[in-house]
Amino acid sequence: MKNASVALNAPSIAVNHADDPFGPHPAYPSSAHQSIPLAEEKLVPTHCCFCGMQCGIQLRVQGNRVVGFEPWEEFPFNRGMLCPKGVKRYLQGGHPDRLLSAYERDDQAPGGFRPLPVEKALDRVAEEIRRIQSRYGNEAFAVLSGASLTTEKAYLMGKFARVCLKTPNIDYNGRLCMVSAAAANKKAFGIDRCANPFSDILDAEVIWISGSNIAECSPILTNYIWQAREHGARVIVVDPRITPIARTCDLFLPVKPGRDVALFNGILHLMIASDHLDHDFIRNHTVGFEEVARSVAEWTPRRTAEVTGISERGIRQAAEWWGQAKTSFLLHARGIEHHSHGVENCLGAINIVLASGRIGRKGCGYGTITGQGNGQGGREHGQKCDQLPGARDISHPEHRQHVARIWGVPVDDIPGPGVDAYEIFRKIDRGEIRGLLSLCFNPVVSLPNNHFIQKMLRRLEFYVAIDFFMSETARFAHIVLPGSLHEEDEGTVTSAEGRVIRIRKAVDCPGEARQDWRLIQGIAHRLGCRKGFSFEHPREIFDELRRASAGGIADYSGITYEKIDEQMGVFWPCPNENHRGTPRLFEPGSYNPVAQGKGPFYFPDGKARFNVATYRPPAEDVDEDYPIILTSGRVVSQFLSGTQTRRIGPLLDQYPYPRIEIHPILAKKLNLQEGDWATVESRRGQCTLPVQIVQTIRPDTVFIPYHWGGQLSVNQLTIDAQDPVSKIPEFKVCAVRLRKADKPSR
Amino acid sequence: MEAEFFIDPNRCIGCQACVQACSECDTHKGYAMIHLEFVDRSRSTQTTPVVCMHCEQPTCAEVCPADAIKKTEEGIVRSARKPRCVACNNCVLACPFGVPKMMAEFELMMKCDMCYDRTSVGKKPMCATVCPSGALYFGPRSEIERLRPASAAVNEFRFGRQTVATKVNMMVPKTAGRAEYIDVADALQDNSNGKAIMLEMIHQ
Numbered sequence: 001m002k003n004a005s006v007a008l009n010a011p012s013i014a015v016n017h018a019d020d021p022f023g024p025h026p027a028y029p030s031s032a033h034q035s036i037p038l039a040e041e042k043l044v045p046t047h048c049c050f051c052g053m054q055c056g057i058q059l060r061v062q063g064n065r066v067v068g069f070e071p072w073e074e075f076p077f078n079r080g081m082l083c084p085k086g087v088k089r090y091l092q093g094g095h096p097d098r099l100l101s102a103y104e105r106d107d108q109a110p111g112g113f114r115p116l117p118v119e120k121a122l123d124r125v126a127e128e129i130r131r132i133q134s135r136y137g138n139e140a141f142a143v144l145s146g147a148s149l150t151t152e153k154a155y156l157m158g159k160f161a162r163v164c165l166k167t168p169n170i171d172y173n174g175r176l177c178m179v180s181a182a183a184a185n186k187k188a189f190g191i192d193r194c195a196n197p198f199s200d201i202l203d204a205e206v207i208w209i210s211g212s213n214i215a216e217c218s219p220i221l222t223n224y225i226w227q228a229r230e231h232g233a234r235v236i237v238v239d240p241r242i243t244p245i246a247r248t249c250d251l252f253l254p255v256k257p258g259r260d261v262a263l264f265n266g267i268l269h270l271m272i273a274s275d276h277l278d279h280d281f282i283r284n285h286t287v288g289f290e291e292v293a294r295s296v297a298e299w300t301p302r303r304t305a306e307v308t309g310i311s312e313r314g315i316r317q318a319a320e321w322w323g324q325a326k327t328s329f330l331l332h333a334r335g336i337e338h339h340s341h342g343v344e345n346c347l348g349a350i351n352i353v354l355a356s357g358r359i360g361r362k363g364c365g366y367g368t369i370t371g372q373g374n375g376q377g378g379r380e381h382g383q384k385c386d387q388l389p390g391a392r393d394i395s396h397p398e399h400r401q402h403v404a405r406i407w408g409v410p411v412d413d414i415p416g417p418g419v420d421a422y423e424i425f426r427k428i429d430r431g432e433i434r435g436l437l438s439l440c441f442n443p444v445v446s447l448p449n450n451h452f453i454q455k456m457l458r459r460l461e462f463y464v465a466i467d468f469f470m471s472e473t474a475r476f477a478h479i480v481l482p483g484s485l486h487e488e489d490e491g492t493v494t495s496a497e498g499r500v501i502r503i504r505k506a507v508d509c510p511g512e513a514r515q516d517w518r519l520i521q522g523i524a525h526r527l528g529c530r531k532g533f534s535f536e537h538p539r540e541i542f543d544e545l546r547r548a549s550a551g552g553i554a555d556y557s558g559i560t561y562e563k564i565d566e567q568m569g570v571f572w573p574c575p576n577e578n579h580r581g582t583p584r585l586f587e588p589g590s591y592n593p594v595a596q597g598k599g600p601f602y603f604p605d606g607k608a609r610f611n612v613a614t615y616r617p618p619a620e621d622v623d624e625d626y627p628i629i630l631t632s633g634r635v636v637s638q639f640l641s642g643t644q645t646r647r648i649g650p651l652l653d654q655y656p657y658p659r660i661e662i663h664p665i666l667a668k669k670l671n672l673q674e675g676d677w678a679t680v681e682s683r684r685g686q687c688t689l690p691v692q693i694v695q696t697i698r699p700d701t702v703f704i705p706y707h708w709g710g711q712l713s714v715n716q717l718t719i720d721a722q723d724p725v726s727k728i729p730e731f732k733v734c735a736v737r738l739r740k741a742d743k744p745s746r
Numbered sequence: 747m748e749a750e751f752f753i754d755p756n757r758c759i760g761c762q763a764c765v766q767a768c769s770e771c772d773t774h775k776g777y778a779m780i781h782l783e784f785v786d787r788s789r790s791t792q793t794t795p796v797v798c799m800h801c802e803q804p805t806c807a808e809v810c811p812a813d814a815i816k817k818t819e820e821g822i823v824r825s826a827r828k829p830r831c832v833a834c835n836n837c838v839l840a841c842p843f844g845v846p847k848m849m850a851e852f853e854l855m856m857k858c859d860m861c862y863d864r865t866s867v868g869k870k871p872m873c874a875t876v877c878p879s880g881a882l883y884f885g886p887r888s889e890i891e892r893l894r895p896a897s898a899a900v901n902e903f904r905f906g907r908q909t910v911a912t913k914v915n916m917m918v919p920k921t922a923g924r925a926e927y928i929d930v931a932d933a934l935q936d937n938s939n940g941k942a943i944m945l946e947m948i949h950q
Contacts, residue, residue, distance in 0.1 A: 029769075029776050068770060071875040082876040084766040215759035219878035226757050226880055230894045244759035244791045636761045650769065654762055664788075674788070695789050 021111040022470030023097035026649035044506040049486035052370030052496035066093035083219040099482040100511025126526030128462040132435040142169035146440025147378030150491025152541040158382025164529040168418035175421040179726035180342030181368035190602030194367030203363030206325040211335015215244035216636035242696035256309035258618035258733040264348030266304025276323025278357025288610035327363035338731040348613035360586030370496035377494030380554035385418035390552020420727035445641035448718035472709035482513035499569035618733040619721030626735035642707035663699040685716030754917035757881035760793030764873035798858035800913035806837035826855040
């Protein structure tokens with residue numbers, strides 16, 4: 001096998017992990033979970049640790065252990081509903097793989113690491129940071145963070161990188177998630193947030209879903225959509241696969257991966273042709289329509305059909321329903337965002353919303369569906385390479401001044417913009433970055449072309465990973481620090497609809513594990529930074545964050561933990577303590593510090609922007625050598641890089657390994673039958689997996705879920721092409737070939 | 747108002763939250779009593795959750811040689827009683843909905859009892875609480891009629907010549923006609939309406 005992963009000899013990433021002290025071992029309910037509710041059992045109302053829906057859930061706690069869950073029916077978003085991940089998340093507590101001490105790399109030790117006291121590990125981390133920075137400069141040390149962290153931690157990470165490490169090079173895994181939508185939203189609306197609460201879905205006549213496997217990735221939204229259908233709503237789903245939500249939709253448009261912008265342009269073309277436009281809205285509240293109208297003139301139904309692979313009839317039907325609707329809600333997610341033209345895709349979607357005038361009113365909504373638990377809050381307060389708290393711009397002098405004042409540092413000490421998460425690895429390749437700290441990020445599984453990522457991690461002079469399990473990435477670390485699970489810390493997160501909610505601590509960290517922010521402060525202290533890094537409680541971090549965000553677009557200054565409890569969440573912006581928050585953006589009279597009453601949108605003139613959305617094919621289109629499109633995504637029982645969910649037995653059993661979804665027409669051509677194994681090969685790597693033959697996928701496309709590492713990782717194949725603006729990688733399209741294979745012996 | 751159980755297979759997304767939540771019940775921890783059927787994954791993502799329908803005249807109880815299956819006053823058909831169950835499998839074979847499970851390691855038939863431990867203290871069954879799509883719903887009939895005006899609740903089912911009335915309701919689209927016949931042969935013998943007469947003519 002000439003697979004590069006073998007040549008690279010990645011440590012312990014085989015499929016059978018039974019002998020590995022760090023697993024992953026699947027956990028099942030044990031006798032500790034069997035006990036019937038005891039008198040001293042407490043129920044802790046908090047939220048799920050996984051996706052951006054942030055369902056309310058109560059954890060059942062006995063002693064210092066989470067032993068189960070009880071639905072939390074009072075929380076308004078999900079009213080007790082949960083997906084299987086939420087139901088079984090309690091099994092991550094007391095897990096045999098949990099890191100209970102710090103570890104130091106030692107090839108002779110079991111699993112390749114030997115334990116060492118946390119204090120000693122922190123000493124070594126500080127020493128290495130100092131050594132690398134004094135030898136190569138501050139910029140040579142980088143930080144990778146994550147959007148599953150509380151907003152308090154995300155804020156502290158940004159501050160730690162800029163104030164303590166004085167490095168511009170911090171970025172986060174929201175780079176693989178939200179950034180295309182964020183960039184498009186800022187260009188069009190001047191603000192990056194879902195424009196409406198999801199309750200507006202209930203009043204929509206037409207619900208347009210582009211590139212979102214809602215039933216598996218944000219299951220609770222299914223109920224909102226069905227509720228709308230019960231009252232007559234029509235549902236349009238655009239996806240290369242008939243996902244469970246697509247199965248029951250009113251119009252399914254099986255788009256060829258990577259062609260979404262063409263569809264949106266084609267729809268706008270027909271809206272103009274049929275005069276299904278809100279002329280008053282366009283005139284009074286937008287700029288740039290004429291230019292966009294000219295740009296879509298070429299997108300006739302025929303051309304749109306040719307490019308998108310959707311029937312002309314389907315395109316016309318969608319345009320008619322969308323054009324004539326009185327109310328509507330357009331939702332999109334990674335399916336249109338994970339592209340080298342992800343921002344254009346989103347702008348195309350926004351253009352058909354603006355042309356309809358259906359935004360900023362009850363039942364008239366638009367929004368991206370955030371993927372990660374704190375995908376929204378985690379991208380607002382400064383762990384993104386170009387951003388400061390309050391969704392401020394790190395290059396903007398006034399923004400820098402405000403944050404420098406809060407941080408108590410000279411404004412010139414705050415570094416300028418750094419580079420995106422993928423570029424950090426390219427900088428390692430060029431020798432510009434020599435040291436790395438990561439928290440809540442598993443790039444060995446989640447970044448495209450991951451053989452390159454592994455090679456770069458091996459090249460680092462020093463790498464420290466903070467994690468609660470030994471993730472595939474942490475295995476490359478020199479030092480691993482034992483961080484905290486979601487249920488071991490207090491804080492806030494912001495859900496996909498922009499609702500700031502509270503995460504409550506249910507148990508203490510076990511063993512020597514510590515809350516992540518305490519570990520970060522421990523490093524800061526050793527580097528001589530006590531001032532500004534001596535918080536005793538997440539609430540103190542939140543209070544500083546409130547002040548840092550004040551006056552910014554993502555203004556949290558009026559949000560308190562008490563107000564969150566009282567209102568069951570507060571939608572930002574919330575500029576003062578008497579303000580109840582802003583569930584729906586762009587309403588007349590709603591808080592808008594940019595337009596100051598000139599209009600609903602977050603620009604000085606209060607007007608939204610139409611943006612020309614130019615169609616470009618994917619970076620790597622199919623050809624004779626690689627004739628099949630590969631697209632990747634998620635399954636309902638696993639979450640992101642699987643660090644947690646691959647350790648939860650009942651979830652793993654539900655979908656134990658990745659399969660290649662393939663249409664019977666393509667399967668026949670390749671002589672593949674159900675149960676066969678096939679090797680999928682791209683220009684970057686190959687992967688041998690069982691095939692699942694289904695009529696629910698386009699015959700020119702295969703699908704593989706991405707939650708696994710090592711030889712099961714689809715990201716061995718994916719391409720590292722990125723959107724030039726958002727820098728999101730093109731996970732959703734690359735070119736591959738398939739051939740029948742023997743089942744590999746692993 | 748009394749809460750009732752409603753199943754809408756149309757809404758089911760196959761996520762298995764119900765299966766995972768059912769196995770959390772303290773009376774059968776680790777084992778799910780609910781069934782989730784993948785109709786034919788090669789053709790469709792359609793899935794269907796099946797809870798015990800709690801029949802008015804439970805076939806499972808009728809065929810039990812040991813009189814181990816009892817119905818509560820509220821109409822809940824319970825799992826077999828441990829001291830009586832002889833693990834003969836009659837109920838498993840006879841149930842028209844395929845609900846009872848023979849737990850070989852316990853030599854006992856177990857099945858969905860509509861979370862008797864929860865419903866008897868005013869809570870909702872676990873599956874119907876967590877179900878994210880509303881495919882499983884527990885609440886007053888007036889509530890679901892208000893929430894789902896396009897659907898109708900059905901609680902009478904025919905299996906060949908057997909008609910079964912159940913406590914649990916199945917939601918069907920209001921616009922969908924009632925299936926008159928499942929077996930054409932039945933139609934041929936029935937001349938009560940136009941369709942059947944037409945079929946009879948074809949037969950002749």
